Amino acid sequence: MKKLINSPKDVVRESVEGFVAAHTQVEAQYDPIVVHRSEPKAHGKVGLVSGGGSGHEPLHAGYVGSGMLDAAVPGPVFTSPTPDPILAAAKLADHGAGVVFIVKNYTGDVLNFDTAAELAEFEDIEVRQVIVNDDVAVEDSLYTAGRRGVAGTVLVEKLAGAAAERGDSLDQVVEVAEKAVANVRSMGVALSACTVPHVGKPSFDLEDDEVEIGIGIHGEPGRKRIPMSSADSITDQLLDPILADMNLQASDRVIALVNGMGGTPSSELYIVYRRLAQRLEDLNIHIARGLVGNFVTSLEMQGASLTLMKVDDAMLELFDAPYDTPMKGL
């Protein structure tokens, strides 16, 4: 295993230390580890918290800042954070108007955020939870009952964050987030595995000429393994299940996201985007906003995911609202 780390046990902490040193929008507390906004609390604003296992950067800490999250909880690599840091994040995010947890649908995350929500209620913080489950690849999975939460999470965080920033109530922010979840679908492909630092070997094996369609962001199994084929063919095999699930109509508008898994050259992501744009144009579905880049990764995995979110004017207004977070490009 070759990684630019000092020790597997220090990866998350040292990475967070570097992260807050580089970005003025964020600060961190370390026992337990929580990343939060450096700006003063905005009285009466709904707080927004997300988190999960590390290794998916810039998710979630990269999205902490004005217009998006108030705090993010980076768990151990590919492992849910325990309730303690989530509770600490809720306290940091609480501006007196309640807190929304945005939770990717993995069993450990759901359980621990749920426990943290109960603990927060004991401390008079009203907490509501929104579960993101945008991955159409599989119904249940290795770590999940129901569909997994993947790259669509970023779009949910953007819309809910903008709603909270403009002063929406707790109910209204939850409504925005749930509408975003209801309208977002994703699916991914892996060309190679990634190596979790404390494991020290690749999380699965793929043959030299094989890719896995429907991969999860922790390398958990997808739909099928197929021989390597063209970018256009692979794009189609990700897009078709998404379209089959969404019931999009001609003249519908979408936000289209081609997400890199961490180790994919951006030129390849744009070749995927090219095919996606052609396909949607043929269907007379309008890409209102197009995003290409590493938004939700799996360490150094090579591969990509497609995400489509059906949007209306109200959602686009939230997507376009100003934000200032370490990660740019939304």
Add this chain to the structure above:
Amino acid sequence: MKKLINSPKDVVRESVEGFVAAHTQVEAQYDPIVVHRSEPKAHGKVGLVSGGGSGHEPLHAGYVGSGMLDAAVPGPVFTSPTPDPILAAAKLADHGAGVVFIVKNYTGDVLNFDTAAELAEFEDIEVRQVIVNDDVAVEDSLYTAGRRGVAGTVLVEKLAGAAAERGDSLDQVVEVAEKAVANVRSMGVALSACTVPHVGKPSFDLEDDEVEIGIGIHGEPGRKRIPMSSADSITDQLLDPILADMNLQASDRVIALVNGMGGTPSSELYIVYRRLAQRLEDLNIHIARGLVGNFVTSLEMQGASLTLMKVDDAMLELFDAPYDTPMKGL
């Protein structure tokens, strides 16, 4: 070779097609391939052109837009563009006040940009050239007489682009760019090689426990191969030669860039940044602006480079000037 491409011969063109489909700031012409701003020409503004072999995205096309480049020339992967597309870019970038070419110091690039400059002069476009040679690793290299141009190029493009945008004259833009070049130094490390699509196999071999210090952005040889060691030790081995070359004094200010080579998880880049920030703090050198991310890549290579640019108030004002390009985060 597993890549999300359709055919090696179509990689650059299809990637550019996806790129301009995703980003409203840019358009492309295809015969020959040039990426240019979509906004109307600004009469009297100095034009700024850069380019080079593809495979280093987002360099250069990602930096086309208001406040940075007017046009970028993506050559074949890791291969200099010929004079024709460079001349075409000069014409697109010419707003009547002359054009500056920003050229990374590789023999092919220097030769072809030079020829294009001569051809442009025949068409009454005044062209000036600035050569970037920020890599302290080696004096001459596989494709270079003198030092190579690497990630510092982005900072040169940002400062020169801001100067052109505010209405500086041709002489003034060249002066800004040359001052930027004089104050920027870089050095990189590779943990793994990358594969050029039309070659189909990795561009060099590294043992499982070996890294190459001083690597070039095309995988050309660096200073030495060493056993894999800690992120802190490797960071020191990149930083020390940079510091030895720069003659920084206590209380000097720098822009510090930790650049990913394409396949490196961002968590690792932040661990490198952490060490860099600690070392500079110990020397009482102030990081005025910190950047961490994939700014100048080598396809899917795993590794990183450090760049320091010594800055004064005038340079920081240019660095902070607004810009709107497909790549964000400067």
